[in-house]
Amino acid sequence: KAGVTQTPRYLIKTRGQQVTLSCSPISGHRSVSWYQQTPGQGLQFLFEYFSETQRNKGNFPGRFSGRQFSNSRSEMNVSTLELGDSALYLCASSRDYSYEQYFGPGTRLTVT
Amino acid sequence: GENVEQHPSTLSVQEGDSAVIKCTYSDSASNYFPWYKQELGKRPQLIIDIRSNVGEKKDQRIAVTLNKTAKHFSLHITETQPEDSAVYFCAASNPDYKLSFGAGTTVTVRA
Numbered sequence: 001k002a003g004v005t006q007t008p009r010y011l012i013k014t015r016g017q018q019v020t021l022s023c024s025p026i027s028g029h030r031s032v033s034w035y036q037q038t039p040g041q042g043l044q045f046l047f048e049y050f051s052e053t054q055r056n057k058g059n060f061p062g063r064f065s066g067r068q069f070s071n072s073r074s075e076m077n078v079s080t081l082e083l084g085d086s087a088l089y090l091c092a093s094s095r096d097y098s099y100e101q102y103f104g105p106g107t108r109l110t111v112t
Numbered sequence: 113g114e115n116v117e118q119h120p121s122t123l124s125v126q127e128g129d130s131a132v133i134k135c136t137y138s139d140s141a142s143n144y145f146p147w148y149k150q151e152l153g154k155r156p157q158l159i160i161d162i163r164s165n166v167g168e169k170k171d172q173r174i175a176v177t178l179n180k181t182a183k184h185f186s187l188h189i190t191e192t193q194p195e196d197s198a199v200y201f202c203a204a205s206n207p208d209y210k211l212s213f214g215a216g217t218t219v220t221v222r223a
Contacts, residue, residue, distance in 0.1 A: 041215065043201065045211065094209070101146075106155060
């Protein structure tokens with residue numbers, strides 16, 4: 001089975017712009033979680049989607065949003081980018097009723 | 113919400129020695145505790161996990177222990193090798209599948 005994929009892998013944006021990141025889960029996985037990883041901060045949970053519904057949400061501002069499509073692919077959007085949004089954004093997928101999460105390679109976002 | 117604390121933040125060991133990383137969690141409802149290894153420039157990889165109804169689990173040179181009463185769990189790596197050098201993250205999941213991570217431990221194995 002192919003692993004979790006994320007596009008694009010690298011992105012450079014200017015402060016104030018918006019960005020959309022994409023995540024394709026492992027085939028058959030319906031849960032997709034998103035994390036922000038910054039040096040020294042570990043992985044901060046953004047949100048989780050299951051069967052097109054947001055099931056869990058972290059403590060990020062409303063500028064961060066997401067959605068999931070019927071094929072389980074997920075997108076996350078960040079509006080009005082700030083310098084502090086520069087980070088590695090990771091998504092992870094899991095099977096129904098499983099706690100095991102498998103990560104994608106991440107999208108490196110740089111905001112200038 | 114869940115708060116996971118991880119110690120130490122950095123760990124340097126001599127090749128062949130053991131490494132121990134400790135984590136505590138706050139939510140008594142948490143029932144799943146995975147450990148991830150992240151090598152430089154790569155994605156986190158699940159290396160071992162433990163569920164709340166188990167006290168200890170071992171897989172070759174790595175083992176994890178869980179003390180539910182004290183709300184802490186630990187990763188033990190024996191006979192460390194250079195390829196064990198990486199950042200290790202502990203995490204705790206509540207029954208609703210929300211995973212909270214510790215801040216990570218950078219392990220360096222000295223040859």
